[in-house]
Amino acid sequence: MAVILAIVNQKGGVGKTTTAVNLTAALTQAGKRALLCDFDPQANATSGLGIEKNQCPYSSYDIVINGVAASESILHTPYGDLLPSSPALSGAAVELIALPDREFQLKKALDAVRDAYDYILIDCPPSLELLTLNALCAADRIFVPVQCEYYALEGLSDLMTTLRAVKRAFNPNLDICGVLLTMFDGRTNFSLQVAEEVRRHFPGKVFASVIPRNVRLSEAPSHGLPIFAYDRLSRGAVAYGALAQELIARQEGRSAKTYAMSGKSISG
Numbered sequence: 001m002a003v004i005l006a007i008v009n010q011k012g013g014v015g016k017t018t019t020a021v022n023l024t025a026a027l028t029q030a031g032k033r034a035l036l037c038d039f040d041p042q043a044n045a046t047s048g049l050g051i052e053k054n055q056c057p058y059s060s061y062d063i064v065i066n067g068v069a070a071s072e073s074i075l076h077t078p079y080g081d082l083l084p085s086s087p088a089l090s091g092a093a094v095e096l097i098a099l100p101d102r103e104f105q106l107k108k109a110l111d112a113v114r115d116a117y118d119y120i121l122i123d124c125p126p127s128l129e130l131l132t133l134n135a136l137c138a139a140d141r142i143f144v145p146v147q148c149e150y151y152a153l154e155g156l157s158d159l160m161t162t163l164r165a166v167k168r169a170f171n172p173n174l175d176i177c178g179v180l181l182t183m184f185d186g187r188t189n190f191s192l193q194v195a196e197e198v199r200r201h202f203p204g205k206v207f208a209s210v211i212p213r214n215v216r217l218s219e220a221p222s223h224g225l226p227i228f229a230y231d232r233l234s235r236g237a238v239a240y241g242a243l244a245q246e247l248i249a250r251q252e253g254r255s256a257k258t259y260a261m262s263g264k265s266i267s268g
Contacts, residue, residue, distance in 0.1 A: 002035070002117035003251055004110060005177055006139035011155045012126040014147040015182035015211060018221070020123035021048035022236070025079040025226035026244035032118040035074065037110065038085035039135055041092075045123040046084040049077045050224035059086035064105040064134065065095050070113045079226050081117070093130040102130065103170055107138035119251075128162050136166045141177035145211075146198055148184045148191040153201060176202070178250070180243065182211040209243040212236065 007020045020036055027034040038045040039060050043053035053059075058073035060083055075082045096102040110120055121143075122135045136142065142163065146152050167174050179202045185191045199206045211217075217236035220227045227237045 002033075002114040002120045003141070004114065004120045004122065004139045005141055005143045006122045006124055006132075006135040007143045007145065008124040008132060008135065008159065009144055009146065009155075010126055010128045010132070010159060011147075011151070015145045015180075016126065017042075017044045017048060017123055018217060019143075019145050019180060019182065019211070019240075020045045020121050021079075021221070022217075022226050022228070022240040023244060023247070024049070024119075024121055025228050026240045027119050027248070028080040029228055029241070030244050030248060032244075032248065033116065034080040035083060035113070035117045035120045036080055037083040037106075037120060037122045039089070039106065039122050039131060040085055040125045041087055041090035041131075042125075043085035043087065043089075044221065046082065046086075047224055048221045048226065049079055049082050051075060051077065051082060051084055053084060053086055056084040056086060059084050059089065060106075061086050061089040061092055063109040065092055065099075070109040074113070079229065085123075089131070096130050096134070103133050103137045106134040110138050119247075128158065132162075133166065133170075136163070136174060137170045139171070139174060141175050143177045143180065145180045145182045147182050148194045150190075150194075152194050152198060156201070176205050178247075179206045180209070180211065181206065183213050184210040185213050207243060207246055209239060209246050211239045211243070214239075 007016055009016055024034045024036040036045055046053045058068045062068035063070050063073055070083060073083055075084060124132045124135045181195050212235050214234060214236035216231040216234035217227055220230035223230055
């Protein structure tokens, strides 16, 4: 059964969608069954996997508003499966208000397909509103990209406040999967200082893998390709490959620990 990760940060430009697309591709390349749910009305993750957002028969809008099954909406790509977004999702926050269990519409849809995957990644909009709340209620854990810049920690306190509120009211098991440092430039003292500050605020939660500033990473979306298809030897591709392996190791370690705590041996 899939672990569902909400990739979230209400601050724009931190590499959230870049991470959603390339981590999905990296997990797929590693032999895992991965689904990317594009839950951002900008639909950049959809185009990042080579899908034209205006030509999808159904989208994440349809599964939360019109009751279309997620299985009917999923598209298959060489880089992983995709539940695409569309510009119509921009009005979904208003339409959701009138629905019963409005916070759980995405959870209901994804729960129906989670047995088919190892990982489901949700690319969230850059804001803390009803769409993001749906993603947090659907997720097992959150995945937080943080740009290595001066305002790196700005707004993260709001995100942590939201996380605690969602845990109390809707999803008591929600936790932080990890914090990912993006746009890192190891040649500068400033990036190193930001990284140190983030690690101080999130002890034990920051991934060892960091995503460097890389021109090829910036170019890949304009070609509708993840970095592995655009330039598999680039520093960006190597970094996301390492991140996928680190995530898999963390998840398999967690699963093994949970299994052991159930009173059974790992050998069966």
